[in-house]
Amino acid sequence: MLVKSIEKKIKINKAIAIATIIAALIMVISAFVFSYRLIENSRKSIYILDNGVPVLVKQTDLSLNRPVEYKAQIELFHRLFFTLAPDDSYIKDNIEKSLYLIDDTGKREYNNLKEKGFYNQVISSNSMVSIQTDSIKLNLQEMKFTYYGKEVINRRSQLLIRKLISEGYLKDIQRTPNNAHGVLIENWRILNNEQISSQERYGL
Template sequence: MLVKNIEKRIKVNKIVSIAAILFAVVIVIAGFVFSYKMIQDSRKSIYVLDNGIPVLVKQTDVMLNRPVEYKAQIELFHRLFFTIAPDDKYIKENIQKCLYLIDDSGKKEYANLREKGFYNQIIASNAIVTVQTDSIKLDSGKNRFMFYGKQFINRKSSIITRNLVTEGFYEDIIRSPNNPHGVLLKDWRIINNDQTDEKIKSVY
């Protein structure tokens, strides 16, 4: 009888000991998880000075903002590429900036327009070319984009309006001063650049 009681007590002690150890392990793991989460949350917290007063703000999830950055990069590229003044130096500076945002397809399109004499015509006619973005559609599954906009060629005698539809792909790259969004446009091409309207300016 005494032996059985001792055996039961040993079993109970063993069960209690194992349970205590498991409980301690769970507490330690939970502590590590909680600490890691606290560290991650603290890294998302930054202080911004507002009139000399530090204000705590939270950084948003990068992936939530990414589609906005993709569209901003696409719009920036088109604005740089298609905003043209009758100044060869200005054109080259804009093209140089936008070539940091795109692969060789941008350089090929620039060379193609230059060979056709497009830039010389703009300079000779003292025209100003601007672009207006209508919409940008993203296909996140294929990393593909479609740009819809209008191109305005403002000459002394008239204002020509052209449709501007382009397509291409995009991929994430390392951010840099020349590419702050960290997005590279690829295999870009112009689908439609047809003239839709021409308004003659009054000479009076």
């Protein structure tokens, strides 16, 4: 009887030990799963600046958001590159910001316009230059875009409107403070920048 009682206690202790080990494994696995989900959810939380105030937003599926981000990046680059005022420091600041969004083709176009005296003309004629985006065509298979818009040159005595069509390619890169969308424009070129209208301002 004593032997049977000891054997029974051993079996019970063995069963308790096995159950304890299984319970511990379940707890460890559950903790890993919980931690993984917590990290994944935190990665989907991003902050954007709204007038200098950080605002928490949630990311949705990247494949759904990316085309929107591509268009936003293309529009932002063109707005920075072509929004000019008769102020040398303002022009340099905008150009510097725009060049974070593009490869060396942006710098080459800037140097080309500078050599032609375009920026000096903006300053000397007291002009304001802005753009109006009409549409942006994306080819996601080739990661290529075509930008359609108008360049408005507002002078004291004249209002010029020029067509602006450009194209380039897109490359996903690491997000940085200077490139929040994580998109680099490559092989950019202007296809058409012809004048489409001119309005004289008399009596000024």
